[in-house]
Amino acid sequence: MSALATGGVEVALRGIAKRFGAAEVLAGIELEIAAGELVVLLGRSGCGKSTLLRIVCGLEEPSAGEVWIGGREVTALEPRERNLAMVFQSYALYPHMTVRDNIAFPLRIRRVAKAERERRVREVAALLGLEQLLDRRPAQLSGGQRQRVAIARALVRQPPLYLFDEPLSNLDAALRTRMRAELRALHARLGATMLYVTHDQIEAMTLADRIVVLEAGRIQQVGRPEEIYRAPANRFVATFVGSPAMNLIPGEVQGGRFRAQGAPLELVAGSARSGPAELGIRPEHVLVALADAPQPAPPAAPAPAAPAWLTGEVELSEPVGDRGYLHLRAGELVLRASVPGPEAFRYREGARVRAAIDPAHTHLFDARTGERWERQEP
């Protein structure tokens, strides 16, 4: 069932394009966000995320296309006519105002009565754990507290739609993790629609109902986090999401088998198509064993979908605690592998190892277009 089947469509972007002079920054953007959904726009720096968010909120005009919010076309409307709230990376609180007045500000300019204003401020302050800080000024707050005030200020009007542009990127790692969980809980409690921009894939994976991967102004894939991870639509998504990045091995598919270029690697391709292709395998799916360790007995007759084994050498070994990252060289091929922590210390640089690639965990991409070839089980 589509995520959109459960509620109404809150935001629809139809054929959005944006040019700045000769530079085409966004092209052919089609996206629907369901009411109550948390959608994360993920992409690297400069890919057009903020521009798209600014188009949704009305700070930027698209060169082509339409923006719909809550069933209304709003393309020509001012930001304040769009009934949404936006939280930026630099959360620009008014330094001379108390936390209370900062949060109440959007209500004051809309002439909400004082008693109602105070009630709403108390409510969001409680929601975000700011009750004890209402009389302070921004300079007397930590970064995380300031960020919570900025979010409170966005929440106080209770619009149906929230836009976030990298709101956590100024915070340290521990605080970012906590705020991420708080935002997720807040979304669950409010049931509001949220569009959240980040270049951080962990943030995207942990927050999103659906992720939109953007690159060079074009949508590469839209899907639930596990879909993006399990079945990346193309080479870009495959290597952008996941760390360390997925291995891509150039080669050729013929007669249902993949043969690598420049390395003795051959295995079932799981595809009915033939031609130049790249075989993708995530580092955690490359199985590693020391070459002189006892080896599993090979099956009497190799099974058609048996793992393919390579022999090589550890070129680089980086134990990071819970995992270890290895670079393995086999001929011209360099494979990244990720092994469980305690094992990592056994693979010293220069060690001879064997690495197995299980066909069940491979992906295939067209060498020319980069598009995914769907798997077909034999």
Ligand SMILES: Nc1ncnc2c1ncn2[C@@H]1O[C@H](COP(=O)(O)OP(=O)(O)OP(=O)(O)O)[C@@H](O)[C@H]1O
């Ligand atoms: N007002 C502008 N005039 C000209 N070019 C612009 C303007 N605003 C943005 N750009 C360009 O558009 C592209 C996309 O910018 P945008 O700010 O949307 O990227 P982003 O994905 O948000 O990046 P980051 O992660 O660094 O914030 C960039 O190449 C940027 O230089």
Ligand SMILES: [Mg+2]
């Ligand atoms: Mg940006």
